[in-house]
Amino acid sequence: xxxxxxxxxxxxxxxxxxxxxxxxxxxxxxxxxxxxxxxxxxxxxxxxxxxxxxxxxxxxxxxxxxxxxxxxxxxxxxxxxxxxxxxxxxxxxxxxxxxxxxxxxxxxxxxxxxxxxxxxxxxxxxxxxxxxxxxxxxxxxxxxxxxxxxxxxxxxxxxxxxxxxxxxxxxxxxxxxxxxxxxxxxxxxxxxxxxxxxx
Ligand SMILES: C[S@@+](CC[C@H](N)C(=O)[O-])C[C@H]1O[C@@H](n2cnc3c(N)ncnc32)[C@H](O)[C@@H]1O
Numbered sequence: 407x408x409x410x411x412x413x414x415x416x417x418x419x420x421x422x423x424x425x426x427x428x429x430x431x432x433x434x435x436x437x438x439x440x441x442x443x444x445x446x447x448x449x450x451x452x453x454x455x456x457x458x459x460x461x462x463x464x465x466x467x468x469x470x471x472x473x474x475x476x477x478x479x480x481x482x483x484x485x486x487x488x489x490x491x492x493x494x495x496x497x498x499x500x501x502x503x504x505x506x507x508x509x510x511x512x513x514x515x516x517x518x519x520x521x522x523x524x525x526x527x528x529x530x531x532x533x534x535x536x537x538x539x540x541x542x543x544x545x546x547x548x549x550x551x552x553x554x555x556x557x558x559x560x561x562x563x564x565x566x567x568x569x570x571x572x573x574x575x576x577x578x579x580x581x582x583x584x585x586x587x588x589x590x591x592x593x594x595x596x597x598x599x600x601x602x603x604x605x
Pocket of ligand 1: 503
């Protein structure tokens, strides 16, 4: 991701999408294989981009919603969903996540490389939205970008800071070791945690 201020729609229009894996993340596949997502779950993916994970979830019978501010990304996602025949219960929604209010809370939220694009103040607002978007006891599949760099985006999601942001009074953190997911290019990686929303 470039360091200057981001115009996401322009990035998609110019094909400047170096973050895109071209397919669903290994983290999602591992969590699916481990049965982390119950059958027929409603799943929200904020900042989904082209939504490879939305498509994978939809193919497996989940009700997946991909949310993104970039119209081109959502148009491509909805086209892919219709091609896979998975558009009946899954969809892409073009909206600003800071204004998005779903009609119903979700069983699962999958967070991948959206949080790391937000500054500290935006991250605090985002945590409140994530909590509000989930049903009580529902789960947040959380991938934390590890860059080791100062500044961003992408911002380094320092674990100490993340445990403050996702406060244990509002989120149960797992005791087991996180997933370690390499980024497609370079030395960066993500740490994957399953958090449970508390009331
Ligand atoms: C680094 S990209 C990651 C995309 C996708 N999660 C992936 O892993 O390929 C960040 C995404 O967040 C979206 N985004 C950034 N700010 C947003 C906002 N305020 N509301 C909705 N989407 C936003 C961008 O359009 C972009 O698609």
